[in-house]
Every structure is written in structure tokens, then in C-alpha cells.
Amino acid sequence: MAEENGQNMFRRGVMPLVVLALLKREDMYGYQLVQEIGRVSGGRLSVQEGSLYPILYKLLEQGFISDRREPVGKRMTRIYYHLEPKGETRLEALTREYETVVSGVYQFIHRDKENDDER
Amino acid sequence: MAEENGQNMFRRGVMPLVVLALLKREDMYGYQLVQEIGRVSGGRLSVQEGSLYPILYKLLEQGFISDRREPVGKRMTRIYYHLEPKGETRLEALTREYETVVSGVYQFIHRDKENDDER
DNA sequence: CAACAGTACCTATAAAATCTAGGTATTGAC
DNA sequence: GTCAATACCTAGATTTTATAGGTACTGTTG
Numbered sequence: 372m373a374e375e376n377g378q379n380m381f382r383r384g385v386m387p388l389v390v391l392a393l394l395k396r397e398d399m400y401g402y403q404l405v406q407e408i409g410r411v412s413g414g415r416l417s418v419q420e421g422s423l424y425p426i427l428y429k430l431l432e433q434g435f436i437s438d439r440r441e442p443v444g445k446r447m448t449r450i451y452y453h454l455e456p457k458g459e460t461r462l463e464a465l466t467r468e469y470e471t472v473v474s475g476v477y478q479f480i481h482r483d484k485e486n487d488d489e490r
Numbered sequence: 491m492a493e494e495n496g497q498n499m500f501r502r503g504v505m506p507l508v509v510l511a512l513l514k515r516e517d518m519y520g521y522q523l524v525q526e527i528g529r530v531s532g533g534r535l536s537v538q539e540g541s542l543y544p545i546l547y548k549l550l551e552q553g554f555i556s557d558r559r560e561p562v563g564k565r566m567t568r569i570y571y572h573l574e575p576k577g578e579t580r581l582e583a584l585t586r587e588y589e590t591v592v593s594g595v596y597q598f599i600h601r602d603k604e605n606d607d608e609r
Numbered sequence: 610c611a612a613c614a615g616t617a618c619c620t621a622t623a624a625a626a627t628c629t630a631g632g633t634a635t636t637g638a639c
Numbered sequence: 640g641t642c643a644a645t646a647c648c649t650a651g652a653t654t655t656t657a658t659a660g661g662t663a664c665t666g667t668t669g
Contacts, residue, residue: 381591383502383626383655392598402646411601415594422627424648447635447646466599472500473592475534479511480585482530502655521617541656543619566664568617616665624657636645
């Protein structure tokens with residue numbers, strides 16, 4: 372169904388990269404990340420909370436980010452996520468990988484009869 | 491494990507797009523597609539045959555491509571796949587979608603402190 | 610002509626990421 | 640006090656791809 376409705380299916384795998392990139396600028400909490408991803412991408416990307424939290428927990432496990440609780444109001448606490456040095460390295464690696472794949476795909480979709488690689 | 495080994499995980503979903511793009515230039519058979527995908531992408535992309543055939547069967551079901559058998563040698567037949575008009579439309583739609591997602595992701599990874607969208 | 614790498618097709622199962630569809634509780638505006 | 644918005648969370652289904660096989664033909668080399 373992800374393919375039937377033209378929505379997306381190319382954002383598969385990009386969320387950890389996007390989250391790390393956002394956290395590089397500033398610490399954020401889960402709900403805020405969901406909003407920011409929609410806002411910054413101009414609606415081109417989006418995540419449900421139900422998708423985001425498992426991603427955050429995995430990034431935590433892997434030591435790429437850390438979390439801390441901050442009280443808001445009387446009883447509520449927000450959980451802020453912070454990019455760790457290890458996560459910064461990971462961000463750079465993922466960015467490189469992403470651009471590799473994109474340039475690979477572009478070989479196919481931006482190829483005209485003239486300049487090709489036929490042999 | 492796709493995430494553990496730094497290989498890839500961003501090529502998720504791109505194979506139908508790549509296959510349609512290749513078939514736009516000329517009819518190809520399965521094994522040939524596997525070779526071409528590695529060759530044209532300069533190794534940036536790759537598929538196993540076990541991954542490709544299910545993708546081809548789905549594209550057939552959806553009417554985006556058609557197939558025909560052609561004899562080679564004495565007993566063997568190759569199955570060539572051909573891009574149908576419906577598939578051409580699909581290719582255009584997928585290309586647009588891919589570029590939308592890529593530009594969305596680039597909002598995050600190519601953003602510097604100066605020109606941003608903070609409010 | 611036997612052996613073997615390469616060509617060419619195929620399937621079943623597992624793995625990984627995300628979506629769907631819920632759930633609970635707090636806050637702030639009216 | 641009600642209700643939308645904020646803020647967290649989980650379980651299970653869905654989708655795509657990888658893994659790991661399998662069969663059979665072709666062409667080259669010794």
C-alpha cells in the first residue's frame with residue numbers, strides 16, 4: 372500500500388539520518404522532532420510518533436544520542452535527545468552513504484541517449 | 491543488519507524506479523538487469539537476482555512492464571521485459587517522488603546556521 | 610568429451626524499517 | 640469542565656529487500 376498511494380516509499384531509511392541532522396543543531400524532544408521534520412522539509416517528509424520513538428530508542432542503544440528529562444509544567448516531563456560525538460561521526464557517514472545512493476540513482480533517471488556508458 | 495554494516499539502506503524502494511528507467515532505454519532480461527544496475531551505477535547500487543525477480547513480477551502484475559520469451563542457443567530462453575506506456579507514466583511519477591524526498595532530506599543535511607527556516 | 614565457470618531462471622524464508630492504530634496523561638484555552 | 644493540543648508509549652501488520660538456497664543450459668578449456 373505504500374506503493375499504491377503515490378505518497379512515499381523512498382523515505383525508507385532516511386529517518387535516522389534526518390533525526391541526527393536535526394539534533395546536530397540543537398537538542399529536541401520527540402514530539403518536537405515530529406513537528407520539525409514536517410516543517411523543515413516543507414511537508415516533503417513526515418513521521419508518525421509511532422515510527423519515531425522506536426528510531427530514537429535504537430539510536431540511544433547504539434550510543435549515537437543520549438537523553439535527559441526536563442520538567443515542564445507541574446507534573447509533565449519532556450525527554451530531550453542530544454547528539455553524542457559518536458552520533459556526529461555516524462551522521463557524517465550516513466550523509467556520505469545517502470549521497471552515494473542518490474548519485475547512483477541519478478545515473479539511471481538523468482541519463483540521456485547522448486552521454487551514456489554503453490560499451 | 492542493513493544498518494550495522496555501513497553498506498546501504500537508502501536504496502530501499504529505489505529498485506522499481508531503477509528497473510523502469512533501464513527498460514525505458516531498451517528491453518532487457520533479468521540477469522542482464524542485475525549486471526547493468528551494477529555497471530551503470532558504478533557499483534553504487536546492486537541487486538541480487540533473488541531480489542530482482544519478485545520486483546519484476548510485481549511490475550508485471552501492475553501492468554507497468556510486459557514480458558516475452560526469446561530463444562537463445564538450442565534449449566534456453568531468455569525472458570525480456572518491456573516498458574509499457576503505463577510504466578512510462580509510472581516512471582515519471584516515481585522520478586518526481588524520488589526527487590521530492592531527496593530535496594526534503596537535503597533540507598536537513600545541507601543546512602547551515604546562516605540560511606535556515608527558524609521562526 | 611568431461612569439467613567447470615558463467616549465464617539465466619526461480620522460490621521460500623528471514624530481516625529491517627516504517628505504518629497503523631491504538632493507548633495514557635498533562636497542559637492551556639475557552 | 641471540556642476539549643484540542645501536547646507529549647509520551649507499544650503491539651502488530653505491512654512492505655521491501657536480503658539471504659540462501661535450487662535447477663538447468665552454454666561455452667570454453669584441457
